[in-house]
Every structure is written in structure tokens, then in C-alpha cells.
Amino acid sequence: METLKETLKLQVIQQLNLEDIKPSDIKDDEPLFGEGLGLDSIDALELIVLLEKHHGIKTINPEDGKTIFRSINTMAEFIVNSKK
Amino acid sequence: MKIFIGAENAITPLGNSVEENFQSLCDGVSGIRLYKNAGFNKEDVYLSKTSFDTEHLFQTLLENCLEGLKSRIDTSIIKSPKTILILSTTKADVQNHLVDAIEISTAKLKEQLELFQPPIVVCNACTSGLQAINLAADFITAGLYEHAIVVGCDVISDFILYGFQSLFAISNEPCKPFSEHRKGLTLGEACAVVVLSKSEAVYQQTPMQYIAGSSSNDANHISGPSRTGEGLYRSVVKTLAAAQMNSNDIDFISAHGTATVYNDEMESIAFDRLAMNNIPLNSFKGYFGHTLGAAGVLETVICMQSLRKNLLIKSMGYTEPGTSKALDLLIENKHTDVNTILKTASGFGGANASLIISKR
Amino acid sequence: MSFITSYCRISKDKCSVNGKNILLINSDSELEWIKQLYKSLQIDYPKFYKMDVLSKLAFIGTELIKKNSDFNFYTDDDVALVFANRHSSGDTDLKFNNSYQQELMPSPALFVYTLPNILIGEIAIRNKWHGENLFTVAREFDATFFQNYCNILLSKNSQACVCGWIDAMEDNLEAFLFFVEVSDTSKLNLPFTSKIVANLYKA
Numbered sequence: 001m002e003t004l005k006e007t008l009k010l011q012v013i014q015q016l017n018l019e020d021i022k023p024s025d026i027k028d029d030e031p032l033f034g035e036g037l038g039l040d041s042i043d044a045l046e047l048i049v050l051l052e053k054h055h056g057i058k059t060i061n062p063e064d065g066k067t068i069f070r071s072i073n074t075m076a077e078f079i080v081n082s083k084k
Numbered sequence: 085m086k087i088f089i090g091a092e093n094a095i096t097p098l099g100n101s102v103e104e105n106f107q108s109l110c111d112g113v114s115g116i117r118l119y120k121n122a123g124f125n126k127e128d129v130y131l132s133k134t135s136f137d138t139e140h141l142f143q144t145l146l147e148n149c150l151e152g153l154k155s156r157i158d159t160s161i162i163k164s165p166k167t168i169l170i171l172s173t174t175k176a177d178v179q180n181h182l183v184d185a186i187e188i189s190t191a192k193l194k195e196q197l198e199l200f201q202p203p204i205v206v207c208n209a210c211t212s213g214l215q216a217i218n219l220a221a222d223f224i225t226a227g228l229y230e231h232a233i234v235v236g237c238d239v240i241s242d243f244i245l246y247g248f249q250s251l252f253a254i255s256n257e258p259c260k261p262f263s264e265h266r267k268g269l270t271l272g273e274a275c276a277v278v279v280l281s282k283s284e285a286v287y288q289q290t291p292m293q294y295i296a297g298s299s300s301n302d303a304n305h306i307s308g309p310s311r312t313g314e315g316l317y318r319s320v321v322k323t324l325a326a327a328q329m330n331s332n333d334i335d336f337i338s339a340h341g342t343a344t345v346y347n348d349e350m351e352s353i354a355f356d357r358l359a360m361n362n363i364p365l366n367s368f369k370g371y372f373g374h375t376l377g378a379a380g381v382l383e384t385v386i387c388m389q390s391l392r393k394n395l396l397i398k399s400m401g402y403t404e405p406g407t408s409k410a411l412d413l414l415i416e417n418k419h420t421d422v423n424t425i426l427k428t429a430s431g432f433g434g435a436n437a438s439l440i441i442s443k444r
Numbered sequence: 445m446s447f448i449t450s451y452c453r454i455s456k457d458k459c460s461v462n463g464k465n466i467l468l469i470n471s472d473s474e475l476e477w478i479k480q481l482y483k484s485l486q487i488d489y490p491k492f493y494k495m496d497v498l499s500k501l502a503f504i505g506t507e508l509i510k511k512n513s514d515f516n517f518y519t520d521d522d523v524a525l526v527f528a529n530r531h532s533s534g535d536t537d538l539k540f541n542n543s544y545q546q547e548l549m550p551s552p553a554l555f556v557y558t559l560p561n562i563l564i565g566e567i568a569i570r571n572k573w574h575g576e577n578l579f580t581v582a583r584e585f586d587a588t589f590f591q592n593y594c595n596i597l598l599s600k601n602s603q604a605c606v607c608g609w610i611d612a613m614e615d616n617l618e619a620f621l622f623f624v625e626v627s628d629t630s631k632l633n634l635p636f637t638s639k640i641v642a643n644l645y646k647a
Binding site: 124174175178182183184185186187190202204205206207208209215219222223225226228242243246247248249250251298299300301302303304305306307314315318322326431432433434435 | 593
């Protein structure tokens with residue numbers, strides 16, 4: 001799970017063009033939207049692409065994205081649960 | 085100076101002339117159909133597509149639509165140095181020419197029509213059509229040209245469809261502008277043309293009058309509209325002021341009404357701020373789909389038919405109120421005196437535009 | 445009579461404002477040239493990094509013009525944005541096309557930039573400018589168009605125009621921006637005529 005979270009942080013930084021941000025800058029439970037990294041609605045859609053491209057998870061609709069993408073923790077949990 | 089607007093024509097899935105198109109609207113026919121395997125994941129997608137069998141649809145639509153123009157005006161103006169052609173498009177023939185699509189198309193137009201002046205291309209997202217008409221009027225008023233041929237054209241392509249799908253903006257059923265359960269837009273393709281001129285004599289059929297227009301930016305988000313409808317509100321305020329009119333003078337609003345959750349809500353907020361809740365209003369997107377760069381010209385052309393026929397067209401696809409502010413959506417076609425129409429459009433990049441046309 | 449009170453040129457090698465070079469790009473630096481330019485502005489605007497190259501160029505150019513002019517004078521309706529280029533959003537179109545052809549998933553972040561007028565949106569957002577805006581595509585820079593259209597805008601509701609020719613196609617990039625006001629606030633003595641604009645562009 002920890003490896004997955006670290007990988008996720010790298011993928012998020014790369015997918016969203018987050019300049020000057022290293023994985024160590026992103027806390028596992030930090031809100032990704034609003035405060036924290038301050039991501040927006042287009043970033044949320046790119047995270048849907050990330051999940052499909054890197055983790056083979058399809059058909060997430062943007063409404064579910066609000067809970068799935070709350071933090072690195074929730075993203076990692078979702079990925080692990082999807083593979084069960 | 086009066087600016088005349090007329091000689092309108094349109095080619096869409098609903099007809100190869102503006103008359104055919106308007107008849108389809110009167111008959112309550114929509115051009116939206118289900119296309120199998122059209123989507124990125126090979127899913128079926130609702131689209132409004134023409135039935136021309138050609139790989140060069142963009143250029144074919146342009147040529148055919150402009151050919152249809154010739155019986156509606158004094159054709160000697162086409163090659164005149166006092167005439168400017170303004171093309172409104174978002175992606176032109178991007179499917180066949182990933183780069184240079186616009187350049188290729190305008191070169192062909194100039195050659196085919198033997199235009200004296202090189203065409204101007206307005207490429208400003210979904211407000212391109214209205215902005216092209218406004219630009220034409222501005223140029224004629226300033227005395228730079230005497231006539232302007234304004235043509236709007238866009239065609240459906242994988243590029244555009246996959247893009248909107250990536251935004252989750254495409255509805256899985258025919259679009260339902262301003263409705264409670266609207267789920268997004270339906271893409272369409274079309275070509276429409278209209279001629280603006282300082283001279284009434286160039287038209288075969290009585291023209292309408294272009295009164296005023298403007299644009300304004302939301303300054304909020306590059307793809308999401310302003311929550312306060314700021315840009316649309318400000319554009320309509322400017323347009324009304326330039327027209328020396330107020331909302332009481334408007335008989336009908338042809339709104340943008342793409343049927344995305346956010347756009348239609350934004351428009352209702354803007355029209356509410358303008359105290360226009362009780363002016364008959366529709367969206368044409370339920371008939372034609374969202375025709376992007378063609379939309380502003382196409383929908384203005386249809387408005388002109390409404391002026392000619394004193395007939396307002398219902399808002400196809402509208403089921404029940406779905407915006408926080410009330411609007412007077414037309415639920416059936418309405419025979420009534422129509423003298424002055426407000427047309428609005430909004431688009432990516434915070435773009436908003438509006439114009440007013442009247443019977444002369 | 446109106447005046448050009450500020451102008452700038454940006455290319456991969458250098459950046460000049462009002463005819464004076466203000467930054468030479470350090471080709472040995474690890475930092476990409478456009479990021480060097482952004483850092484030289486000394487502003488904090490993380491959204492910059494999400495922009496496509498057209499928006500980045502237009503953003504930097506407008507920030508440089510702002511440093512050389514006093515915009516406090518203008519309300520949020522006053523400043524018109526008039527931009528044009530040759531290749532529309534072609535550079536980003538290639539990347540977006542690639543995202544679904546090669547990388548197997550269309551990218552929403554790229555798709556939203558497959559319209560050239562988005563650069564106008566980025567400038568408007570940054571500055572909260574609600575004025576007139578227009579993007580046109582033309583085969584080459586047409587100073588007469590800018591003169592004609594800006595004069596029309598200034599005769600109506602606009603009090604000033606930020607104008608630009610911002611073009612990008614793979615390795616070929618150019619940005620030329622200029623600011624038009626109704627009085628010569630910077631005393632550059634550059635009346636706003638198509639001839640002068642054309643000369644500044646060619647210089």
C-alpha cells in the first residue's frame with residue numbers, strides 16, 4: 001500500500017504537470033482539491049485518465065471522483081478495492 | 085447608418101436550404117440520431133450529422149452553402165474589393181488536416197469565389213459565429229467595407245467527439261437544454277451563411293436589420309462558465325445599450341442552451357440578472373445539436389426566419405424546468421408578432437457574445 | 445489618435461520589451477527557456493505550468509506589458525484583448541491527437557487548449573478583465589487588421605487594447621504583443637498606425 005501511494009504521488013505530479021512539487025510535498029491524507037494542492041475540475045478529469053492508463057480502472061464518472069480523489073489515501077484504497 | 089442582414093442560408097441534417105431547415109423545425113423534427121460505435125470506447129453516441137457521402141465534408145458544406153447564397157444576392161458583390169468574407173469555425177477540417185486546416189480552407193474559398201480580399205477567420209470557440217457577425221457589422225459601420233459574407237461551419241470529427249467525451253460533456257441521450265435531467269451536449273455539424281451590407285439593394289429578399297452586438301469575457305475559468313453569468317450579463321448589457329433598447333424591446337431570446345449542467349444554469353442566472361425571465365426563450369441545440377463554430381451563424385439565420393414568418397420555435401428537448409432561475413422556455417411553436425430578437429452565445433475561454441436583430 | 449505605449453517580443457533565444465532585451469535565455473540551464481522567462485517575472489502563479497505554449501507566451505507577454513504600463517487607471521471592462529495567429533491551436537492539436545492515437549486516452553487537459561482563444565481566457569482570468577475579446581486566424585501578421593479593429597473598439601466601449609500575435613508550431617514559436625492606449629502614457633512617441641505596428645513586428 002505504501003509503495004502504491006508513493007507511485008501514485010509520482011503519477012499525479014506527472015499527469016497534472018505539477019511543477020516544483022516532489023512526492024514528499026504531498027501528504028497521504030492531504031485534500032487534493034480546494035486547499036492542499038488546489039486542483040480543479042480539469043485535474044479531476046485527468047485523474048480519471050490516470051486511473052485508467054496506469055491502473056486499468058475504467059468508467060469512473062466525475063461525480064464519484066469527488067470521494068475517490070479526496071486524497072492519496074482514498075485513491076490508493078479505491079485502487080486496491082477495485083482489484084479485488 | 086443602417087446595417088442590413090439577409091440572404092441567409094443553411095445546410096444541416098434538417099435541410100439543404102434555410103427554407104427546408106425552418107420547415108423541419110416547424111414540423112418538430114430533430115436532426116439528432118444514434119450513431120453506433122461512434123465514441124472513443126466504441127459506444128453508441130447521439131449526434132446530428134449530415135448525410136453527405138464525402139471525405140471532405142467541411143469544404144463540401146462550405147461550397148454548397150455559398151452556392152446557395154448566389155440566388156439570394158446580387159452576385160457582383162462577391163468579387164468586389166468592398167466585400168469581406170468572414171469565416172467562423174473552431175476546427176475546420178481537422179480530421180483531414182491536423183495542422184493548417186484553416187489556412188487550406190480559406191485559400192480554397194478565396195480561389196473558388198474569386199474573392200478580392202483574403203477572408204478573415206474568427207476562431208473564438210462557440211461564440212465565433214456571433215463574433216463574426218458583429219465584426220462584419222463593425223467593419224461596415226466603420227466604412228472599411230460595404231458588404232460582408234459571414235459563413236459559419238464546423239463538422240463532427242473523432243478529434244472533437246473524443247475531446248468532449250474526455251470532459252464527460254456528451255449526453256447519452258438527445259440533449260435537453262434547460263431541463264432538470266439534462267446530461268450534457270449533443271454534437272452537431274452545419275454550415276450557415278448570412279450577408280451584411282449597408283445597401284438594401286444587394287438582397288433578392290427583404291433583409292432584416294442588424295442593430296448591435298458585443299462580447300465580454302467571464303474571467304473565471306477556461307472551460308467552466310462563470311457562476312454569476314458575468315460575461316453573458318455584461319455582453320447583453322452592452323448590446324442593449326448600443327441598441328438603445330431595454331429588455332422590454334426584446335420579443336424572443338435565442339439562448340446558447342447547450343444542455344450541460346453548468347452552461348444552462350449560468351445562462352438562467354445571467355438572464356435573471358437582466359430581468360429577462362419572462363421573455364420567450366429557446367435553445368436550438370435540440371434540433372441541430374451543438375454546431376460549435378457554425379452555431380452563432382446558423383441560429384441567427386433561423387432567428388431571421390422567425391422574424392420573417394412571425395413564428396417562434398419551441399425549445400426541442402425541453403422537458404421540465406431545470407435551472408435555479410426561472411426562464412420562459414417555449415414549449416410549443418408560437419405564432420406572434422416578432423420584431424426584435426436577442427441572440428446569445430458562450431464558449432470555452434470565458435467567451436460570451438450577443439447581438440440584436442430586428443425587422444427593418 | 446491612439447498610441448502604442450508598450451510592446452514586447454518573445455522567442456526561444458531572448459525577450460525584449462520596448463525594443464530593449466531584458467532576458468537572454470541560458471541554454472545551459474536545466475530549466476526550459478519558457479520557465480526561465482516565467483521565473484524572471486518573479487510572480488507566483490502555479491496555473492502557469494498547466495497552460496499550453498500559446499497561453500504561456502501570451503501570459504508572459506502580458507505580464508511584461510503590465511510591468512511597463514499603469515493598468516490601475518482601467519476598470520475591468522476597459523481593456524480589450526485582440527489576438528491572432530497563423531496556426532490556431534495546431535501545436536496543442538498535435539499533442540491532443542497523440543493522446544488518443546498513441547497514448548490510448550484522450551486528455552481533457554490538452555483538449556481544453558485545442559482552441560486558440562483560450563489564451564485570451566487565461567489573460568482575462570489572471571487580470572479579471574471582462575472586456576471585449578476576439579481571436580482570429582490569418583496567414584500572416586496583419587497590422588492593418590489590428591489598427592482597424594482596435595480603433596473600432598476604442599471608439600465604442602474599450603479604453604485600451606492588449607494585442608498580440610502568438611504562434612506556435614512545434615519548434616517554431618513567436619510572440620509579439622503591444623498595448624494601445626488613447627494617450628501616450630509611456631512617452632514612446634509611437635502613434636498607433638499599421639505602418640508603425642508593422643515595423644515594430646518586423647524589427
